Amino acid sequence: MSDAAIASSSGGFGTGARAVWDVVLPVVVVVAVIIGAWYVACVPMNIKEALTQAERAGAVVEPAGAKERRDMSAVGLALANSAYARDTLNQERPRLPAPHQVGQELWNTTGGMVLNGKAFSKRSLIYHGWVTLSATVLGFAIGTVAGVGLAIGIVHSRVMNMAVMPWAIASQTIPILAIAPMIIVVLNSIGVTGLLPKALISAYLSFFPVAVGMVKGLRSPDNMQLDLLSTYSASQSETFWKLRLPSSMPYFFTSMKIGMAASLVGAIVGELPTGAVRGLGARLLAGSYYGQTVQIWAALFAAAILAAVLVGVIGLLQRMTLKKMGMVH
Amino acid sequence: MAPLDEERMNGVAQDPVIVAEKLDLTFQTNDGAVQALRDVNLTINKGDFVSFIGPSGCGKTTFLRVAAALEHPTGGTLSVNGMTPDEARQQRAYGYVFQAAGLYPWRTIAKNIKLPLEIMGYSKESQQEHLERVLKLVDLEGFGEKFPWQLSGGMQQRASIARALAFDADILLMDEPFGALDEIVRDHLNEQLLALWERTGKTIGFVTHSIPEAVYLSTRIVVMSPRPGRITDVIESTLPRERPLDIRDTPEFLEIAHRVREGLRAGHAYDD
Ligand SMILES: Nc1ncnc2c1ncn2[C@@H]1O[C@H](COP(=O)(O)OP(=O)(O)O)[C@@H](O)[C@H]1O
Ligand SMILES: [Mg+2]
Numbered sequence: 001m002s003d004a005a006i007a008s009s010s011g012g013f014g015t016g017a018r019a020v021w022d023v024v025l026p027v028v029v030v031v032a033v034i035i036g037a038w039y040v041a042c043v044p045m046n047i048k049e050a051l052t053q054a055e056r057a058g059a060v061v062e063p064a065g066a067k068e069r070r071d072m073s074a075v076g077l078a079l080a081n082s083a084y085a086r087d088t089l090n091q092e093r094p095r096l097p098a099p100h101q102v103g104q105e106l107w108n109t110t111g112g113m114v115l116n117g118k119a120f121s122k123r124s125l126i127y128h129g130w131v132t133l134s135a136t137v138l139g140f141a142i143g144t145v146a147g148v149g150l151a152i153g154i155v156h157s158r159v160m161n162m163a164v165m166p167w168a169i170a171s172q173t174i175p176i177l178a179i180a181p182m183i184i185v186v187l188n189s190i191g192v193t194g195l196l197p198k199a200l201i202s203a204y205l206s207f208f209p210v211a212v213g214m215v216k217g218l219r220s221p222d223n224m225q226l227d228l229l230s231t232y233s234a235s236q237s238e239t240f241w242k243l244r245l246p247s248s249m250p251y252f253f254t255s256m257k258i259g260m261a262a263s264l265v266g267a268i269v270g271e272l273p274t275g276a277v278r279g280l281g282a283r284l285l286a287g288s289y290y291g292q293t294v295q296i297w298a299a300l301f302a303a304a305i306l307a308a309v310l311v312g313v314i315g316l317l318q319r320m321t322l323k324k325m326g327m328v329h
Numbered sequence: 330m331a332p333l334d335e336e337r338m339n340g341v342a343q344d345p346v347i348v349a350e351k352l353d354l355t356f357q358t359n360d361g362a363v364q365a366l367r368d369v370n371l372t373i374n375k376g377d378f379v380s381f382i383g384p385s386g387c388g389k390t391t392f393l394r395v396a397a398a399l400e401h402p403t404g405g406t407l408s409v410n411g412m413t414p415d416e417a418r419q420q421r422a423y424g425y426v427f428q429a430a431g432l433y434p435w436r437t438i439a440k441n442i443k444l445p446l447e448i449m450g451y452s453k454e455s456q457q458e459h460l461e462r463v464l465k466l467v468d469l470e471g472f473g474e475k476f477p478w479q480l481s482g483g484m485q486q487r488a489s490i491a492r493a494l495a496f497d498a499d500i501l502l503m504d505e506p507f508g509a510l511d512e513i514v515r516d517h518l519n520e521q522l523l524a525l526w527e528r529t530g531k532t533i534g535f536v537t538h539s540i541p542e543a544v545y546l547s548t549r550i551v552v553m554s555p556r557p558g559r560i561t562d563v564i565e566s567t568l569p570r571e572r573p574l575d576i577r578d579t580p581e582f583l584e585i586a587h588r589v590r591e592g593l594r595a596g597h598a599y600d601d
Contacts, residue, residue: 224427227399231425232448232496233418242444246435325435326476 035099039089044074045096046088047081053091054084097294105298122277125302131279132267133306135195139202140263144256146203147210154211155218155244156236172208176201176266181273198270198279205266206259213255217248249325253318260310268303280306344375346410346500346532347396353404354391364557365391369405371551371560375499378526378533380543381551382589383596388558389536393502396534397425409500421449423500424493428508430485432477432492439464439473442492449496463491466525483514490522494529501533508538516574519545523572540593544568544586545577552589554596562592 048069051061062080063069069077078085089098097105109125120127150168153160180201187197221243229239271281280303287296322328352369355362365388373379381389394400395407398414409417417423424445432441439460446456464470467487477485486506493501507515523546526533537543543550544566552562566585568576576582 224429224431225433228425228427228431229448230399231397231418231423232445233421234448238448242448243433246433249435326437326478327435329476329478 038096038099042094042096042098043085043088044078046091046094047074047078047084049091049094050084050087051077051081054087059084093291094293097297101294102297102301105294106301109298110302125280125283125298128278128280128283128299129302129306132264132271132281132303133310135198135267135270135279136202136260136263136306136310138195139199139204139266140206140256140260142199143203143206143259143263144210147207147255147259148214148252150207150211151214151218152240154215156240168208168211171204176205176269179204180266180269184270184273198267201270202263202266205262209258209262210252210255213251213258214248217251217255218244220247220251246325249322250318250327253314253321257311257314257318260314261307264303264307264310345372346375346377347371347373347407347534349392349395349405349407351405352392352395352402352407354388354395354400355403366395366402367557367559369558369560371563373532373534373549375532376530377549378535378547379549379551380547381534381536381553382538382540382543383553383561383593384555385538386558387553387555387596389553390504391558393425393504393534393536396500397423397502399425421496421498423502424496424498426486426490426493426501426503426506428505430477430482430489432485432488434477436477437473438469438475438477438480438488441477441488442473442495445492445496451496459495459497463494466494466528467491468521481514483510483518486510487518487521494525499531501531503533504536505538506535507542515542520574522546527570540586540589541577544582544589545572545574550585550589552592552596554593561596562588564588564592 048066051069052066055061055064055066061084063072078088088094090101094101106125109123113119113121113124113126118124120130150160150164154164155161183201183204184197187193187200218240225243225247226239229243234242267279268281268284271279272285277286280299283299283302284296287293287299319328349369349371352366353364354366355364369388369392381392383389391400395402396409396414398418407414409422410420412420412422432438433444436444442460442463443456446459451459460473461470464473467490469484469487469491472480472484472488477488480488486509490503490506493503507518510518519542522533525531535543535546537546548566548570550564550566551560552564553559554561564585567581568585
């Protein structure tokens with residue numbers, strides 16, 4: 001439970017609202033500082049291009065000539081030509097797009113397209129987000145089932161613990177960028193295309209945190225709790241259903257949050273090598289081919305928002321489940 | 330002293346429930362062998378209330394755990410109702426109460442108490458009957474739907490006793506069940522435990538650190554001593570079965586407490 005919720009449930013309305021504000025305020029301040037720093041960073045990042053364009057349009061800048069300026073420090077240029085600072089924030093292909101440009105692009109490719117009735121057009125981030133989302137969720141489901149299954153095996157069998165765990169760990173040391181193209185190519189060659197190859201990459205990344213978290217969770221009952229069941233001559237499966245599984249729930253949700261984030265990364269990485277045209281990964285790649293930095297940043301933010309929503313949904317499920325189980329109060 | 334003497338002293342034929350003969354238990358640890366129990370001979374009869382007292386590390390818990398088949402002896406024998414502890418456990422011969430209540434936080438009090446009943450395959454109606462009976466026994470009627478965190482420490486411990494009582498085991502093994510509670514709550518629970526013992530006729534093995542608690546509750550007090558863990562004295566209580574709390578101020582009570590203290594001191598003598 002968040003501090004705000006605790007505080008607001010213990011106090012009256014006044015103190016509750018105050019407590020919420022106490023939590024919101026730092027967040028607002030941090031966001032404002034980040035956006036401010038971002039704007040400031042845009043000026044030196046984009047100043048050379050801004051000056052080149054201004055000069056081409058006939059303005060006098062200090063010093064004259066793109067060649068002269070090339071090796072100069074960007075900060076020095078920005079200070080010497082502060083009149084052109086504004087121009088750095090509204091370029092078509094900036095090195096670093098300004099926050100409002102990214103925001104505008106995000107809106108144009110989501111809400112704006114919905115308003116035009118083109119929510120699922122090829123330029124819409126809703127469409128690309130949906131493509132990525134479906135691979136993410138499918139891969140996450142496969143990874144979670146595999147992770148939980150592995151964990152159950154590892155906890156109940158010494159042999160599995162010794163035989164499987166090293167492989168599971170080794171699998172995660174292989175850079176995903178190295179094997180993602182192989183998975184895609186191999187699966188394509190046997191006729192498996194579309195959603196599934198990407199989902200398998202997601203599953204590959206997400207089973208591990210789930211397995212590790214669940215092993216820990218299923219082992220979390222202490223000796224006394226296990227001895228208690230021994231005195232009832234409980235079987236392994238009764239011990240599992242009545243003690244190990246319920247004890248593991250907090251671990252389960254926490255590891256699912258990590259698994260979900262990993263799944264999203266997997267789906268995006270899976271969209272990079274295929275020459276794919278669909279999905280946030282493809283959007284990122286296309287953006288970098290054509291120097292569309294604004295598009296890249298918008299896709300990045302879309303991915304971040306998607307991750308936040310997915311992890312938030314799991315967090316909500318966690319809160320509801322544990323509350324129903326009487327484990328948060 | 331021979332611990333089996335009291336059968337002759339009482340002069341009546343008794344029904345042995347737990348019998349330990351030449352019991353040894355040595356734990357192998359990284360720092361070498363630990364003799365948790367050495368040459369322990371003890372008979373606990375039906376309906377006895379036997380307390381185990383002694384400094385920590387003298388094997389009180391280990392003895393109870395051997396009786397409950399949670400540990401296995403490395404020498405000698407221990408039988409429960411004439412069976413091995415493992416067989417006795419299969420027959421649900423005993424309920425075990427640990428030092429901490431150990432209620433499952435995701436189960437209500439009622440569901441916690443039903444846990445052994447579910448595992449032992451009681452029918453739904455029978456579970457409910459047993460639940461209501463033991464809730465009354467430990468004075469927790471009306472708290473069945475509460476979660477453990479909503480109850481005080483003393484109430485949680487009572488719920489854990491109810492859980493051990495729920496399946497009608499004739500033997501109750503309790504390892505410092507009130508050790509973590511304050512004195513007032515403890516007095517109250519001691520009184521209730523005695524009443525419960527009186528009503529149900531169960532055989533109780535009870536580990537404690539407290540001399541007054543041991544004397545107040547027991548028909549017999551087993552004094553133990555560490556390194557190696559062994560029995561140094563068995564003291565027969567002369568108190569009547571009916572024991573109001575203020576019996577603790579009578580000369581008879583103080584006399585027994587004195588003997589226990591002497592026994593503990595004697596066991597400790599060669600530590601100094
Ligand atoms: N599982 C174990 N492994 C190793 N040593 C143990 C184990 N359980 C108990 N012991 C040791 O056996 C001795 C007796 O322990 P215990 O029966 O718990 O004593 P008490 O309950 O009287 O305090 C102690 O020295 C303790 O350290
Ligand atoms: Mg102990």
